[in-house]
Amino acid sequence: MHKRHVVCSRGYSYEDCQATADWLLAQAAVRPQVAIVCGSGMGGLADTLKDQVAFNYKDIPNFPLSTVPGHAGRLVFGTLKGRPCVCMQGRFHLYEGYPVQKITKPMRIFALLGVETVILTNAAGGLNQDFKVGDIMIIKDHLNIAGFAGNHPLVGPNDDRFGVRFPCMSDAYDRDLQQLALDVGQDLGYGDFLRDGVYCVVGGPSFETIAECRMLHKLGADAVGMSTVHETIVARHCGMRVFALSLITNKAVMEYDSEEKANHEEVLETSRVRASQLEKFVSNLVSRIKPSKLSNS
Ligand SMILES: O=P(O)(O)O[C@H]1O[C@H](CO)[C@@H](O)[C@H]1O
Numbered sequence: 179m180h181k182r183h184v185v186c187s188r189g190y191s192y193e194d195c196q197a198t199a200d201w202l203l204a205q206a207a208v209r210p211q212v213a214i215v216c217g218s219g220m221g222g223l224a225d226t227l228k229d230q231v232a233f234n235y236k237d238i239p240n241f242p243l244s245t246v247p248g249h250a251g252r253l254v255f256g257t258l259k260g261r262p263c264v265c266m267q268g269r270f271h272l273y274e275g276y277p278v279q280k281i282t283k284p285m286r287i288f289a290l291l292g293v294e295t296v297i298l299t300n301a302a303g304g305l306n307q308d309f310k311v312g313d314i315m316i317i318k319d320h321l322n323i324a325g326f327a328g329n330h331p332l333v334g335p336n337d338d339r340f341g342v343r344f345p346c347m348s349d350a351y352d353r354d355l356q357q358l359a360l361d362v363g364q365d366l367g368y369g370d371f372l373r374d375g376v377y378c379v380v381g382g383p384s385f386e387t388i389a390e391c392r393m394l395h396k397l398g399a400d401a402v403g404m405s406t407v408h409e410t411i412v413a414r415h416c417g418m419r420v421f422a423l424s425l426i427t428n429k430a431v432m433e434y435d436s437e438e439k440a441n442h443e444e445v446l447e448t449s450r451v452r453a454s455q456l457e458k459f460v461s462n463l464v465s466r467i468k469p470s471k472l473s474n475s
Pocket residue numbers: 216217218246269271299300301302382403404405406441442445
């Protein structure tokens with residue numbers, strides 16, 4: 179094989195991830211069981227953690243930097259309803275110019291910190307015509323269009339210490355956690371705006387054309403965004419359970435006579451409106467997740 183075809187693992191290797199995990203373990207006393215990734219405008223989730231120890235991404239060795247408005251760029255350790263957690267206040271996206279291995283590296287670091295469950299949140303455009311702006315969609319499956327073409331986070335040499343070469347993805351989103359989330363949503367009185375569906379990731383940063391929205395909907399997607407799927411794949415590859423949700427921040431434009439135009443300001447505004455309900459939803463969910471091993475934090 180020619181050299182230029184080899185995906186280099188420098189910067190993303192097991193040893194690189196271990197070095198960052200060791201640095202974090204030396205700085206923070208909390209031993210997180212749950213990791214939470216905040217979607218666009220949802221960084222307030224991290225502020226709900228108690229007894230916080232927080233790091234700016236720029237101060238964490240070998241960590242990427244956040245460049246998107248609504249993604250602060252802080253890793254926050256603390257407890258949520260007594261459960262030790264770590265929260266990414268700001269995630270990384272392909273369109274920021276990072277290789278897919280880099281945007282997913284935090285998942286591997288979380289696994290090495292001892293995290294068992296990852297909760298991924300995102301802002302997404304609603305393709306399902308029954309969805310309304312402000313709905314919360316529990317993700318039951320995904321479409322990884324970029325992955326079909328080879329832009330996949332597990333491309334490159336496989337390190338068996340993380341996981342197997344060919345991981346299964348038919349159980350990517352933990353079914354027990356989906357049911358638990360439905361129960362939590364019902365208990366909180368969120369039934370009217372709680373949905374489930376299929377999330378499709380695109381590369382971005384442009385929002386979709388009308389023809390693209392129609393195509394994605396026909397392919398079976400209920401919501402579209404530019405994140406989450408890569409993180410799910412890497413988290414599952416290294417053995418963590420995944421729960422993911424989309425906040426439907428805007429309706430995908432599907433008609434040529436529509437005056438609607440997708441924009442990031444509307445995305446952030448919808449996140450702001452639903453912020454406190456999302457925070458309640460996630461903290462109640464976290465408090466009801468059963469740890470598979472006892473914590474020593
Ligand atoms: O997926 P999150 O990080 O919530 O962000 C979503 O919102 C941004 C577009 O407004 C894109 O980055 C899209 O992926």
